[in-house]
Every structure is written in structure tokens, then in C-alpha cells.
Amino acid sequence: MDGLRAFVSSLRLSPLYVTEPVGGPPQPDFLNAAVAGRTALSPLDLLARMKGLEEAAGRTRTGVGRNRPRPLDLDLLLYGDERLDLPGLVVPHPRLADRRFVLVPLSDLLPDRLVPGLGKSVSELLAAAPPSRVERWPVPPAETLGTGRT
Secondary structure (H helix, E strand, C coil), X not given: CHHHHCCCEEEEECCCEEECCCCCCCCCCEEECCEEEECCCCHHHHHHXXXXXXXXXXXXXCCCCCCCCCCCCCCCCCCCCCCEEECCEEEXXXXXXXXXXXXXXXXXXXXXXXXXXXXXXXXXXXXXXXXXXXXXXXXXXXXXXXXXXX
């Protein structure tokens, strides 16, 4: 969270969820969460900063295959009411509506938010999302992240 606070204000964090991996090789469960906030950065600059945080956490993008184990994976799901289709960035995230592990934490923060281009709210998308295991993790986010703040 502290890394995001450097360039995102009014930051809010959803509860953490334990989720099963979707696609890719066999691997342990993931922890997923969503954050919402405000930034003065453009979408591409925001994405670049997010990728920098992933690298600082030890993520590498070398090798073959998608959905490999990684220490941190940050996705830009929404950016205001914008719809973008740029090299390396599509907003809203193109698989948002199919990912329960994304929609559950996002609905904790923005249940009534209309997703641009889909004409449905986050909670409506969640109700129609394919089933997958998404369980709330019992440790509060601030304790987990060691920040003492939410």
C-alpha cells in the first residue's frame, strides 16, 4: 500500500481474499484485493508505476507462459469512466467481467459503479460471473501489509 500511496491519493483497500489460480501451471492459492483512489497520472504513467512496484517486489517478466507464480500482480481495472485500447493497456480490463476473484473485492469498494462499455454495475457483473472459489481471508489488510493503516 505504501508504494501506491506515493502516486494514488484517497486510497481505499478491500478485504483480502484467498482465491484459486485461474489458468497457468499448478500453483498455490493467491491473495487478491482491490484498491480505489485518485491519481493525477495518465493511465499509461499509472500503469508504468504499477509495473515498477511489481518489479520492486521481485516480479520478473522473463520466461515462457502466462499466469505463472509471481510475488505481486497489479492490474489497472478501471480508470474513471474512460475506455482505452492502447498497446499494452486496455481499460476496463478485458477479462474483468469473467473474473470473480477480481469482482468480489472490487464490489466491496465500488458495488454500484457502472463499468464503461458494459452498461452494468460491478455488483451486476459479479452476480453473472462464472463460479470460482473466493474466500475472505481472516486477517485485516493493514495487519497483513504491515502498514498499520487502511
